[in-house]
Amino acid sequence: MNFSFSNSTRIEFGQGRIAKLASLIDADQKVLVVYGGGSIKKNGVYDQIKDALKDHSWLEFSGVEANPTVETLDKAVELARKEKVDYILAVGGGSVIDGxxxxxAATLYDGDGWDILTRKYTVARALPLGVVLTLPATGSESNGGSVVTKAATKEKLSFGSPLVLPRVAVLDPDVIKSLPERQVANGVVDAFVHICEQYLSHNSDAWVQDGYAEALLRNLVRLAEEFPQRDNDVWRNNLMWTANQALNGLIGAGVAQDWATHMIGHEITALYGVDHARTLAIVQPSLLRVQIADKRAKLEQMGRNVFNLPQxxxxxxxxxxxxxxxxxxxxIPIRLSHAGIExxxxxxxxxxxxxxxxxxxLGENRAITLDVSREILQRAA
Amino acid sequence: MNFSFSNSTRIEFGQGRIAKLASLIDADQKVLVVYGGGSIKKNGVYDQIKDALKDHSWLEFSGVEANPTVETLDKAVELARKEKVDYILAVGGGSVIDGxxxxxAATLYDGDGWDILTRKYTVARALPLGVVLTLPATGSESNGGSVVTKAATKEKLSFGSPLVLPRVAVLDPDVIKSLPERQVANGVVDAFVHICEQYLSHNSDAWVQDGYAEALLRNLVRLAEEFPQRDNDVWRNNLMWTANQALNGLIGAGVAQDWATHMIGHEITALYGVDHARTLAIVQPSLLRVQIADKRAKLEQMGRNVFNLPQxxxxxxxxxxxxxxxxxxxxIPIRLSHAGIExxxxxxxxxxxxxxxxxxxLGENRAITLDVSREILQRAA
Incomplete structure (x- = not known):
């Protein structure tokens, strides 16, 4: 075990916490509020933000799509530059936050923003970022990672930088109340696979990280069991905090990580538009079967400690x-065919x-070559 | 569940990480290195710090005692002021870090430093603080809490402020190698009770916090079982990271906390000089028995999930x-009489x-009056 870890995102968790933004964003900062398709205007979130920012100068940019495209985001970059914005407030789920x-980062970069994704440019500066989370799933509200799509070429690539770690993240579980069932189910699966990517690798003798990962996985199993009766504060609170912890860096500190499921899944979304979580559910079981020799010990540990299965x-x-x-x-589909893909x-x-x-x-041992990916996808057909 | 949480301490975990201080403390900062009785000169830690700070201007203050006294600490304050120190580097366990x-905080306060402990003054400014941890137990390396003793009056009081949260904490598990057995055992117990203070309270339906707390408690049970064979990296790594997580604010976020065991234990140390961890082991079992009606549900949960006991x-x-x-x-003594106290x-x-x-x-329900404390102490005799 050998690692650096820090996560300075300030979490404001609980009902009504959006109001805290009034004091958490400096009064003299000009804020660009960024959101997606406008559901926040129906569920009361937009009004709460308007109220919290009533003494701030702010403007808005809407229309960030699921799997945000650089084509859309560059319009926001242009606006941020033109209006000399000081602070970006993301109001949404993983797509809006990643976007x-x-x-x-791109607002303060002179070149083509896509350079950030192709690694031609390493982020050296970024505007401060805050988040109001509207969909528990991503963990993006307290990490420095981002995935962006280029529509023109159907490419979905990622970047990460501590400079884009949110300064503050508001987690009000009430936002779950108005979400469509499909999005909530996706969130449970997304968080589950985030944990697996950091847990289902070779044994690092990291008892804290393993124990935390198993606690979070057990929570998600229970949340799935209680899914039909999910309309209560306890269910919402625990989904929201579990999904955050799944990808804030803590359970992955000092342990082997995999992320092959994500990399393969991103291509399915890029080519066929399948929801991110669903691509993970399609790829992961087949990937685990193909990699079972390397992952047997951890899969058995997961069986015992998460699913209470007999040895x-x-x-x-x-x-x-x-x-x-x-x-x-x-x-949630677990085969390509279930998602209508031939x-x-x-x-x-x-x-x-x-x-x-x-x-x-790909993968923890860099052993998933194109041939292995082909085998995984064939098994997942 | 309703809470604010942030913990910005940067953790550098692993063998040889002290060298990282060279880049983690700004080159133009004048550093006061503070330590205790000088064991760091025998175990190589002092030399590693000297090497890491070779391009910094620095001076040192030694002799901070276990249960640090304001009488000793005020000499360091005087030195820090006289030498216009910019940065405090604590090299030690809980006593040195708390000190x-x-x-x-006191260096930048014009009045009597003890005002910080009596709450006459609320910390408004503090020098930046870094830590090299030499004894896993306290959690003080990544929280903003501190306990200080006034020798003249045998008072042991606490204060807390986000302004004294360490900026960086170096956790090199190799420091455990040269520790006396008694201090390592104390560390296991100290961390165990820290977790219990945040876990053995009424149910807050906080699955993440409970699951994390139970994972940490199980780690400590296993570390205690393996105590005779503890001379290996896995044991040291897991004790060091578990003890840190026990008191960095995460498992206590949004749940009922108790801390009565600590408050009563502090008086035993102040009057009779018993090691901090040992006072906790003396007070806690009797306190739990006296409070068993309020704590039954959580004690049963702990029995099932930590000790695998049948319902x-x-x-x-x-x-x-x-x-x-x-x-x-x-x-570790579990009665006053075991510690030679009548x-x-x-x-x-x-x-x-x-x-x-x-x-x-005291306690989660403020129900531990002086009469209840008397009963707890009588049972602990």
Whole structure:
């Protein structure tokens, strides 16, 4: 175990906490409020923000889409520059937050913002960023990672920088009340796979990280079991805090991480527009089966400590089946075909996309070559 | 669940990490290195610090005692002022770190530093503080709390401020190698009780906080079981990270906290000089028995999830007995008499001290009056 860890995002958790923004953003900062399709105007969030910022100078940019595109985000960058904005306030889920990380960095960069995603430019400056989370899933509200899509080329790439770590994140669980069922279910799965990416790797003898990961996974199993009865504060509170902890850096500090499921999943979203969480549920079980030799010990540990399964020779496979049952119970597809994608044409196209993006050695051991990705996708057909 | 949480301390965890201080403390800052009795000159830590600060201007102050006294610390304050120090580097365990928090705040306060402890002055400014942890136990390396003693009056009081939260904390588990067995055992117990103070309260339906607390408690049970074979990196890594997580604010966010064991324990240290951890092991079991009606549900949960005890009518009491066995296995006293203290004279003296310090309504429900404290101490005799 050898790591640096810090996470300075200030969390404001609880009902009515959006009002805190009044004092958490300096009074002299000009704020650009960025959001998506406008659901915040129906659920009361927009009005709460308007109230919190009543003594601030602020303007807004709306229309950030799911899987935010650089084409849309660059319009916000242009606005931020023209209006000399000091502070970006992201109001949304992972797409809006990730998009705002791009906006915060690209606004202060003279070149083409896409350079940030292609690694041609390393972020050296960024506007301060705050978040009002409207969809628990991403963890993006307290980490420095971001995924952005280029519509023109159907590319979905990621970047990370401590400079785009949100200064403050408001987590009011009441926002879950007005979410469509599909988005809430996606959130449970997204958080579950975030944890697995940092947990289902070789053993690092990191008892804190493993114990925390298992606690979060057990929470999500319970939240899924109680999904039909989810309209209560306890359910909402625990989903919101669990999803945050799943990807704030803590459970991944000093342990082997994988992220191959994410990299392959991103290509499915880029080419076929499938919801991010659903791509993960499609890829992960097959990936775990193909990588079972490397992941057997951790899968068995997960079986015992998360799903309460008995130890036997087949425990690793039984654990993968338990994961599949979890996703299926939330009506999340676990095969390409369930999402209406035809494997014979999709698999070669997805492998080509992975190759194009240099994703030729994925996973904790860099052992997932294009051939292995092909096998995973074929099994996931 | 309703809380603000942030913890910006940057953790540098692992062997050889002291060298990182070279870049983590600004080159133009004049550093006061503060330590205790000089064990750091024998175990190599002092030399590593000297090497890390070779391009900095720095001076040192040694002799901070266990249960640091304001009498000693005020000499460091005088030195820091005279030498116009910019940065305090604490090298030690809880006593040195807590002492340095006082130094950091008192140096920039014009009045009598003890005002910080009596709450006459609320900390408004403090020098930046860094930590090299030499004894895992306290959690003080990543929180804003501090306990300081006034030798003249045998008073042990606490204060807290986000302004004295360490900027950086170096956690190199190798420092454990040269520690006396008694200090390592104390550290296990100290961390265990820190967690209990935030966990053994009424149910807050906070699944993340409970799950994390239980993971940390299970780690400490395992570390105690493996105590005789503790000379290995895995044991040291996991003790150091577990003890940190026990008191960095995360497991206590949004849940009911108690801290009565600490308040009563502080009086035992102040009057009789018993090691901090040992006072906790003496007070806690009796306190739990006296408060068993309020704490039954959480004690039962702890029995099931930490000690793997079967559910029955007696589970709360069985859990308290398991806690006692844990402490005894580390040769930690669990009664005043084990520490050579005679109850008949000590109990009234301790109750008087609690009264003097306004500790008349302790615990999660403020229900531990002086009479209840007397009963707890009598049972602990």
């Amino acid at each position: 705002c990380k791009y906006i915060a 036997d020779d087949n425990l690793a496979e039984t654990t993968i089946e338990a994961i599949e049952r979890l996703y299926s119970s939330l009506e 494997g014979d044409t999709a698999v070669p196209a997805l492998v080509d996309a992975l190759e194009k993006h240099g994703m030729t050695a | 340095c928090k006082y130094i950091a 029955d009518d007696n589970l709360a009491e069985t859990t308290i007995e398991a806690i006692e066995r844990l402490y005894s296995s580390l040769e 109850g008949d004279t000590a109990v009234p003296a301790l109750v008087d001290a609690l009264e003097k310090h306004g500790m008349t309504a």
